[in-house]
Amino acid sequence: MGVLVSQLRSWAPKALVDVSTAVGSINADFDARLTQMERSTDEALSDWEGDAAAAALARSLSDRIAGTHIVTAVAAVSEAFGQAASQLVAVRDPALRIVDSAIAEGFSVDDSGKVTAPSSSTGDVVIDMLMQSSFDEKARTFQAGLVPLLESAAEVDRACAARLADAVADLADITTASPAASSYSPEVRAILDGNALLPEDPVALAAFWDELSPAEKDGLAAWDPTIGNRDGLPAFDKSRYNEELLETLSANADANLDAIVARHPDWMRGENLPPTEGIVSDEDSDRQRELDRWLDERAAAEEAAFGYHEVRTQLDNDGVPRYLMNIDGEGRGAIALNNPDSAGHVATYVPGTSSGLPSLGGDMIRAENLLAEASFDNDSPTSIVTWVGYNAPPEVHNAGSSEYAAAGAPRLDSFQDGLRAAHEGAPSVNTVIGHSYGSTVIGHAMSGGNSLDADSVIFVGSPGVGNGIDGVEDLRLDNVDPSSNHERIFATAAATDPVTWIGGAADSLSETASVIGLPGDISLIHGSDPTNSSFGATVFESDPGPSIDIGGMDFGVSPSTHSDYFVINNPGLQEMGRIIAGTR
Template identity: 55%
Template sequence: MAVSVSQLRGWNPVLLTGIAEDIARVNNMFDVRVHYVRRTVGETRPHWQGDTADAAEARALAEELASTHLIAAVDAYSAAFGTAAREIDAVRNSVLAVVDSALADGFSVLDDGRVLAPVSATGDAVVDLVLQSDFEQRARGIEAQLKPLLTNAADTDGTCAARLQQAVDTVRGLETTDSAADSYSPQVTAILDGHASLPDDPAALAEFWDQLTPADKDGLAAWDPTIGNRDGLPAVDKSRYNAQLLDTLTVDAKATLDAIEARHPDWMTDTNLPREIGAHTAEDAAALREYARWLDDRDAAEASLAGYQNVHTQLGRDGAPAFLLNIDDSGRGAMALNNPDTAQNIATYVPGTSTVLASIDRDMSRAENLLDAANMASPGPNSVVTWLNYTAPPDLHAATSERFADAGALRLDRFQDGLRAAHDGLPAHTTVIGHSYGSTVIGHAMRDGASLDVDDVVFVGSPGVGVAGAEELSFHGVDPSENATHVYATASVSDPGAWTGGVVPDAHGSNPVAPHFGATVFGSDPDTTQTSHINYFDRGNPGLDTIGAIIVGRGASA
């Protein structure tokens, strides 16, 4: 069955696009309100105890889960309209292009797709006979092209209608669905009721999670929206739940910024600013102090919002698929290129001083270069994680302190344990790459009795890793005497930041590229006039190629 030409002319895909946009807008508003309700309940809960409070919490949890399913279904509904609009517009344009071209050449097109040739009337019988034959032949050719297009248009219309109906049925089916809480396993019910806890150990959590149903997992995610940050969960689940958390954090960050700006709307337009020169009264001094606090608060809120927005952008970047492995309200995060759970080789890149989410695009570009270098060395499959899941020193002065490395070391250790626990199949070859202060974090995760469950570590432009020699670093299951084949280091001769180890007071131990340190050292100087502290991961740097070989287990001599 085919549609008619007049029917097809009457189609208006723009209306479908408008419907899709309207549904998406309303759905987003609903999502924001669900988040607001959940946050309100969460803020009330600490001040309300007892059976009634527990019942209210359970009801709010069930309602939020149901709302989450509804939001997802309506989102699919909106997407179905958008897809239908694009497909119908494409088939409509292809048909009308043929029809309008035929009409412009003098042919008549009937509603069912038949094409009538124009009549040749030159007055010369022989010429008219030849021309008419050509017209008739062209008419049959146009008709042969047009009729399948009309049939295809009808098929597309039917497919889109079925898809839309399926989306409608999915949304309607949620109206009569019993509470998801009724389908939770006993283990999950006990956790939601406060009678049990999720396993804390990454390996134990991975084993527990693997036994859960999708409803169980969604229920736990509604109970703990930050569940995607728990080490040991699969990357796919971590990314899905953390993407939802990212939306929440972005909304919260925008609300915080709006509230700060609303404190002094006149200052937003540079009016009524406190006097900064001349004599000041006590009131003037107080206003100046408030102005300074307000500027600091606004700068921090803008940076926080920019960070979350940048993560959103990176999730949608072209190239290898991105997985959001960590994100929190302290501005920390981790993102993988390709799924580490299915990768044969996994590298975790730890950046250094002044690293924040607002600049994660720079670090993701470096991770992309590392992934390309690994792929050149071996097809893998390979995965590279950009690990910003620690609070980095904000400046060089702060980078002389060990406290940032000590705190980050604990988080890095658990993260690597989580990668091991969640991995599918045979164990992957894992490498941790620390740039600048990031190398100090790695060193602290491997000293004083602590160890990392990784195969190799790479120190790049390091100011020191907190130890005097490679033998003081601990790998799981590796004799310290063999560390030289697992510890790699590189530093450009034009990088002043890499030559402070063991020289500058309060620096972080010996320089990893020093001969006495005992690491396998490799070069990273294509041009000493250009290579500096920030160019190690640039394309064309020979050190990048070497790191790619290390990532896939071929070592620095490959």
């Protein structure tokens, strides 16, 4: 049975948002005070030795652990209120729009959602009969749209209430029970003792994690600080533990850079550099090689440190809530705009060559633009994930290799499985978008015996999605009949984007080879152009971009166009938004 229309009108999701914000703010302040207490205690105990000092240290650690458990439990309460608001809005607003539209047109709507048509009384029997039939049909249409929403609202209401109750109960347990490790379940204890492993399958891990108490989650996170990178955990927990890991990774990267600089402070000042002119001795040559190695090492350390700082900058950005879905010591990561676990539409954006944490800011702008377009005239909450979870080709000349795509494909596959496993309520509509070499990564994740858990895929400015992939029939989506791939796989290429010509060259080479009697399966670098009609994808237009004109000669190419697909007002971006929202 659905909720009543009057109940729906009485819902106040904004109040839940206010509660979530207030609880989250207080919790953040409490967490900061815990950290300050820990630092102050460490300073006080630094010069104190003996049994009393050991006892004081043990008590301090116990208090910190207990406090951390409280922070985790309160954070879950805050998140439960926030997600409840989002999910209630998603069913409340469209239902009330139907009710208000029906009433505005003269129909009556009772509390159960039954819609009654007005009576036609023109005085002409035939006209009244025809008009009444039309009114009745429209009433049935209104009711057919409204009743399922009222039923969905009831289910969402029950699910949100249960989640809030669980979160509050967990907090109550923390405040009344001992957080000692002895209270852990046998399954958790076995993992911590090294006698068992966490489930690797995202679905199994999601089910296991859902049964844990906040204290058990914190215990496992202390045992494995990288636990937030495991696919299948809820976005909220992933972000909380990954932000703690980010702090450690960033501090280590800064310390490493400082150590490298400290080895040669004179070189940092431009002093004592080996000569490059005149007579250069063997010793000078050795010093030059050492300098070159040091410069390379310093550049890599600077890039790593900057990358982690850039992640922090993006997370601190005001506006749309952000979740750190992945972060590791290899310079890989992922940030979600809005919570993908409660979103009705989820898109994962995979950037291409030269992408990574240092350039995350530009990719997040693209994600924001995708979110804006996907949210236009779309009632369902939407989440966009920027996924730099693979080691992309560092330079253009590296992008001819398929090794980066082959290594990144399993990681993308697992990440998509994790999004699906951690999602709450009805399955979300998931889209994966690959730009440039990112499309090649997606192609590898969908071919060669692999299959990707997504509802739609978009190839943008693609150089080709994989050697030997000549059409959509060579690609696989989980639980999707390949015969319908042409409806789910999309592609776009700007006319002046030179990167997209690479796949076209492969097609031309194959055609030429077949004409002159050579094998027709010859391919160039990453296979066929996915916008070629023979590939079978649904192709949509993007802004063709400007063309280089030198001396009045139009070369029909503009390298900058390759980066413009995600710019506001580009029809290609608008079309991607519709695909994500399912309104195309």
